[in-house]
Amino acid sequence: MNQERLSQLALNFIPGLGSYSIKQLVSYAGSAHQVFKLPKAKLLKIPGIGKVIADSILNNQPFSRAEEELKRSEAAGVQILLHTDQEYPKRLRQINDAPSLLYYKGKANLNTSKVVSIVGTRNATSYGKEVTDDLVKELAKHQVLVVSGLAYGIDIQAHKSSLKYKVPTIGVMASGINIIYPAIHKETAFKMQDEGGLLTEHALDTKPDPHKFPARNRIIAGMSDATIIIEAAKKGGALITADIANSYNKDVFAIPGKVTDPFSEGCNNLIKQNKAHLLTNLADLEYIMNWEEKDALTEESHITLEDFTQEEQIIISELNKESNAILIDNLSWRTNISINRLSSLLLNLEFQGIIKSLPGKRYQVTKSVY
Known part of the structure; x- marks a missing residue:
């Protein structure tokens, strides 16, 4: 290094x-x-x-x-991914509170064209497990990457079903990558590394303290295109993940359940409150995500303006107009974005490797974005 x-x-x-x-x-x-x-x-x-x-x-x-x-x-064969590395999850990099580095052990492409997170209650019913298995089986044709939290219930079912149907799957951990929690999932975690992998922001030997789990959920939501909730009680980690995904302007889906089932109350409320799309089969997901019109085998080969927020698009478009670097004051005037806000946006774009800063508070595009 x-x-x-x-x-x-x-x-x-x-x-x-x-x-x-x-x-x-x-x-x-x-x-x-x-x-x-x-x-x-x-x-x-x-x-x-x-x-x-x-x-x-x-x-x-x-x-x-x-x-x-x-x-x-x-x-230990663990890869350290810095925020500026090409292998770092590009979807996550766009989030303001993204980790500055990640520890990764596995073989999956974290920037594959379709990434879906599947989370839910730790007290999964047979219905929830069956729905999870059926969904992962159908997702296989889209060559998705399935992300979850390696927890009891729906999470581990999503990982196991992914292994069953040869779908790459990532387990995002709230501990050091050498501490599998819960320990009963060690065997599954080891198998996941052959086609998928394990991911965490924590240093080796870090214990899975309770406060680390909500923070872990932001990675699950941030690195995915869509978050699917399969069974969730009125309160719980799955609903935290859904809230985070919504705050990131990510699509959230929820599987409905019986109104009398306590482990469907969270999903039903998300749908009722318009915080999640109703998901009854894969066609619902394909329609909302516009997957039915895309080649399931095609990987993203270039960066487009659609990959960025509206403000970031404005900044990139202005920088693209000039072959020389632009002073931050001029850029603020041309984009109608305040200096303070602009500085924060420029920092994020710089860490993504899209622009570079030069002496005198000047900025220039370093990657082609159209």
């Missing part, structure tokens, strides 16, 4: 620094490597950086931990 990548990894071992703060630091300094070269006085001027974090940046401990983590990851 080169110095820049090692520096990016080291930033993740500084207590108190979250993914968003890390991206802001890198943008301010120009690179992760430069962050560690900033004097303390300059670090303290950066919003959100206090004395404790500044001191942590300036000692060697983050690098020592990063080097050790790298060695252990390589020995």
Whole structure:
């Protein structure tokens, strides 16, 4: 790993620094490597950086931990995906609170043309398991990637059915990638790595503490085109995932159930409140996602403006008009976007590798987007 990548990894071992703060630091300094070269006085001027974090940046401990983590990851066959890497899930990269790095062990393409997450109650009924199995069987013809959380109930059924029908499947974990939770799912998790994989934002040996599960759900929702809820009680993790997916403007689907069934109450409420599309068969999903008009074998080969938000499209279109870099002040005037908001959007596009920042707060497109 080169110095820049090692520096990016080291930033993740500084207590108190979250993914968003890390991206802001890198943008301010120009690179992760430069962050560690900033004097303390300059670090303290950066919003959100206090004395404790500044001191942590300036000692060697983050690098020592990063080097050790790298060695252990390589020995375990674990790939570290930085936010700027091409292999990093591109759908997730567009989310503001996307992890700055991911640990991945598997063989599936995280950027395949169709990605669907399937989640639900941990207390799955025979009906829920049967519906999950039938849905995955039908999804196989679209060569989808199925994402779930490796939990009891609907999640593990989605993984097992994917293995059964040879559909690549990813288990997103709330722990270090070397700690399978629940342990009873170890055998399934190992099998998944042959065609699918395991994914987490947490360092090796991280325990699956309760507060990590809701955060895990944002990855499940963020890296998928659509989230399908199959059985959910009135409250629970599946509904959190649905809410997150809706906040990301992702399509959410729910399987209806009996009005007297407590494990269908969550799904029925999502449909009733217009927070999810009614899903009774694969045709419903194909229609909403416009899959019936697309070749199920075709992979995305290029980046289009449709892959970005409306504001990002405006920025990219303006930058595309010029062969030279544009000053942020001029770009703000031309796009009618405030400097503060524009800075945040430019940072996100920079981390996606779409644009690059130049001295003097100038920006230029680096990838063709049409």
